[in-house]
Amino acid sequence: MLFRQLMKCLKQTSFSLSDYNTKRNFFRAVQLQANIPGTFVGSLKSIVGDANVSTADAVRDQHGHDESHHEVHKPDVVVFAESLEHVCKVAKLCNDNKVPLIPFGSGTGLEGGVNALQGGVSLNMSKMNQVVKVNAEDFDCTVQPGVMRIALNAYLRDTGLWFPIDPGADASICGMCATSASGTNAVRYGTMKENVLNLQVVLPDGRVIETAGKGKRSRKTSAGYNLTNLFVGSEGTLGIITEATIKLYGIPEKTIAAVCHFDSVQEAVDTVVQIMQSGISMAKLEFLDDKAIEAFNKYSKFNMKVAHSLFLEFHGPALGLEDQFNTVKELITSNNGSGLQIATDEDERKRLWKARHEMIWACTALLPGSKPYSTDVCVPISTLPKVIVQTKKWIEEANIIGPIVGHVGDGNFHVFFPMMRGDKETYEKVQDLHFKMGFLAMEMNGTCTGEHGIGMGKRKLLEKELGPTGIEVMKEVKKCFDPNGIMNPGKVFF
Numbered sequence: 001m002l003f004r005q006l007m008k009c010l011k012q013t014s015f016s017l018s019d020y021n022t023k024r025n026f027f028r029a030v031q032l033q034a035n036i037p038g039t040f041v042g043s044l045k046s047i048v049g050d051a052n053v054s055t056a057d058a059v060r061d062q063h064g065h066d067e068s069h070h071e072v073h074k075p076d077v078v079v080f081a082e083s084l085e086h087v088c089k090v091a092k093l094c095n096d097n098k099v100p101l102i103p104f105g106s107g108t109g110l111e112g113g114v115n116a117l118q119g120g121v122s123l124n125m126s127k128m129n130q131v132v133k134v135n136a137e138d139f140d141c142t143v144q145p146g147v148m149r150i151a152l153n154a155y156l157r158d159t160g161l162w163f164p165i166d167p168g169a170d171a172s173i174c175g176m177c178a179t180s181a182s183g184t185n186a187v188r189y190g191t192m193k194e195n196v197l198n199l200q201v202v203l204p205d206g207r208v209i210e211t212a213g214k215g216k217r218s219r220k221t222s223a224g225y226n227l228t229n230l231f232v233g234s235e236g237t238l239g240i241i242t243e244a245t246i247k248l249y250g251i252p253e254k255t256i257a258a259v260c261h262f263d264s265v266q267e268a269v270d271t272v273v274q275i276m277q278s279g280i281s282m283a284k285l286e287f288l289d290d291k292a293i294e295a296f297n298k299y300s301k302f303n304m305k306v307a308h309s310l311f312l313e314f315h316g317p318a319l320g321l322e323d324q325f326n327t328v329k330e331l332i333t334s335n336n337g338s339g340l341q342i343a344t345d346e347d348e349r350k351r352l353w354k355a356r357h358e359m360i361w362a363c364t365a366l367l368p369g370s371k372p373y374s375t376d377v378c379v380p381i382s383t384l385p386k387v388i389v390q391t392k393k394w395i396e397e398a399n400i401i402g403p404i405v406g407h408v409g410d411g412n413f414h415v416f417f418p419m420m421r422g423d424k425e426t427y428e429k430v431q432d433l434h435f436k437m438g439f440l441a442m443e444m445n446g447t448c449t450g451e452h453g454i455g456m457g458k459r460k461l462l463e464k465e466l467g468p469t470g471i472e473v474m475k476e477v478k479k480c481f482d483p484n485g486i487m488n489p490g491k492v493f494f
């Protein structure tokens with residue numbers, strides 16, 4: 001059987017050795033169930049109840065994609081879990097029957113993480129949506145996988161605490177764990193990697209572990225391997241996260257937001273590097289190039305000067321915050337920055353950041369009907385000016401739409417390429433640019449993805465980033481947790 005498949009594959013159009021390896025790995029994966037029998041759906045219903053199982057086309061479609069440009073791959077069936085017991089039993093059933101299992105948080109990912117490449121079961125976690133415990137005096141809380149970021153912050157408001165990691169989208173906290181999300185506040189508060197204390201995880205065979213030990217939530221630990229951060233960023237390929245214990249922070253006493261503009265990318269990014277080197281702890285330090293500002297003005301009805309711009313935010317006790325602001329102001333001026341404007345009242349600030357977070361839609365609106373193809377390189381801060389300037393040059397040479405937006409305080413930036421599905425010519429240009437940017441970032445000792453993950457779109461780049469031995473070791477790790485390869489097959493590596 002395997003031999004016949006191999007011969008069929010060899011008869012197809014010519015392919016290189018790396019294609020062959022890809023297809024060889026694919027053979028290993030197709031040993032999973034290709035079609036789910038009705039009896040299997042019946043077994044699922046007996047675990048979670050009829051109402052929590054759907055094979056309706058619209059529901060499968062909704063679970064077959066995220067917010068990215070990647071093509072839709074529908075699961076065969078969607079299951080809504082209501083309890084830990086449900087998750088354990090569904091995982092074991094899938095594992096025993098070698099059926100693919102794909103955890104579904106809220107579908108806001110940008111790398112096709114939830115797309116069911118080989119069909120199977122999409123496990124929607126949204127009904128497990130309780131805040132399990134808030135330990136306000138210890139600045140932490142434990143949440144179920146369906147708890148969303150905005151709802152959590154609303155729930156916490158009366159305690160004076162908040163969870164600052166903000167990918168812009170209203171994502172599930174456990175989905176954010178699974179992709180190691182970050183966003184605008186990471187420059188001050190870190191990414192999910194620095195903010196998860198413990199995870200409850202269901203393994204494919206139905207066993208449950210807590211990655212830091214049962215109920216543990218200490219700020220520091222040297223106890224054995226760091227299983228917590230193995231699952232942060234694992235993109236649903238190792239197990240299902242059913243609880244996350246995360247750090248909380250005091251809501252800052254004072255917040256100042258500001259915007260300023262530059263004639264050149266180099267001056268804007270030099271300012272960022274100097275602010276970071278001055279040791280001032282910025283809460284947000286964002287860059288939008290001239291093209292991004294054009295899209296920003298048009299979509300969000302602003303009237304900002306069309307120039308390369310920095311959006312900044314300071315958090316802290318009122319005492320000392322203005323000194324920090326003044327130091328930053330001097331750095332802006334010394335790099336020929338202009339038009340410094342402060343958003344003082346809360347409504348103005350909220351409007352500014354809402355518009356920043358909607359940049360993906362602002363750029364998509366430049367080409368009506370398109371989907372965003374996003375890049376996500378992250379480099380050591382001192383190399384950032386070189387990488388952004390080179391990227392802009394490539395975009396100009398390729399003559400395509402590609403506004404740049406970045407969390408540049410972390411050396412992380414995105415190009416948004418609005419793409420029409422089926423436009424092969426632009427797709428090829430964009431993919432070429434994506435690879436060139438990824439390779440340049442790696443040359444600068446950076447990564448192809450700072451926060452969106454590998455998913456479907458960056459698997460080839462990951463091969464380059466880690467090298468064959470690195471990939472081999474990652475596959476061995478996966479095998480140890482998921483020997484049948486049922487967890488989100490085809491993601492992270494081929």
Ligand SMILES: Cc1cc2c(cc1C)N(C[C@H](O)[C@H](O)[C@H](O)COP(=O)(O)OP(=O)(O)OC[C@H]1O[C@@H](n3cnc4c(N)ncnc43)[C@H](O)[C@@H]1O)c1[nH]c(=O)[nH]c(=O)c1N2
Binds near residue numbers: 452
């Ligand atoms: C407008 C906009 C703007 C942004 C972003 C999106 C959008 C739409 N993002 C990306 C996105 O919000 C981010 O990847 C989230 O962490 C995804 O969370 P979901 O709950 O939507 O996971 P989603 O359902 O999309 O799943 C993502 C991956 O995690 C896995 N997964 C989900 N829940 C799981 C669970 N309980 N257990 C195990 N695996 C699970 C899935 O299988 C999949 O592989 C982003 N990101 C970022 O870091 N910075 C940013 O600036 C932005 N900005």
Ligand SMILES: CCCCC(=O)C(=O)O
Binds near residue numbers: 356357372373405415
């Ligand atoms: C192409 C970038 C997608 C969203 C994002 O990460 C951001 O706005 O920062």
Ligand SMILES: [Mn+2]
Binds near residue numbers: 183414
């Ligand atoms: Mn981002």
